[in-house]
């Protein structure tokens with residue numbers, strides 16, 4: 415039974431983490447695209463995305479959702495938008511049943527609170543329990559120093575054990 419990494423990234427930070435994770439786990443990676451892409455710059459970037467996230471408005475995914483039956487573990491990777499989950503991941507989670515899966519979470523933010531985002535994922539995943547979350551602030555190659563922590567997270571995913579964040583993000 416394999417691992418599936420499902421992600422959404424608008425400006426590349428989540429994507430940066432996912433490339434490392436997918437390589438380490440040797441797992442399938444499903445980066446979600448939306449039918450009507452979000453603007454990645456200016457006022458519109460925050461306006462439309464923030465509104466959709468705040469009201470949990472569903473968005474149409476351009477990425478087909480695969481059959482999840484062959485995956486025992488699903489890793490959900492999202493940026494924080496308006497203190498909650500990005501709409502593409504929110505919409506994905508509403509369409510799938512993760513109740514029998516091991517679920518791990520990867521969250522990137524710009525320094526705000528991630529608790530509501532985590533709570534929303536826990537609620538939508540309906541999993542018996544999210545086994546761990548890796549939290550990061552705008553990670554990017556130039557300033558990346560948390561390789562050891564990300565390696566511990568990947569080890570926990572591979573072993574199906576609980577991951578507890580150590581130190582600061």
Ligand SMILES: Cc1cc2nc3c(=O)[nH]c(=O)nc-3n(C[C@H](O)[C@H](O)[C@H](O)COP(=O)(O)O)c2cc1C
Nearest residue numbers: 423424425426427428463493494496497523524526
């Ligand atoms: C619409 C929108 C809303 C955001 N809201 C928050 C927020 O509430 N708290 C926060 O810390 N960062 C917020 N951010 C910043 C992103 O979570 C952060 O930059 C993240 O690392 C971006 O990941 P990405 O480059 O993979 O898209 C927001 C970004 C966007 C585009």
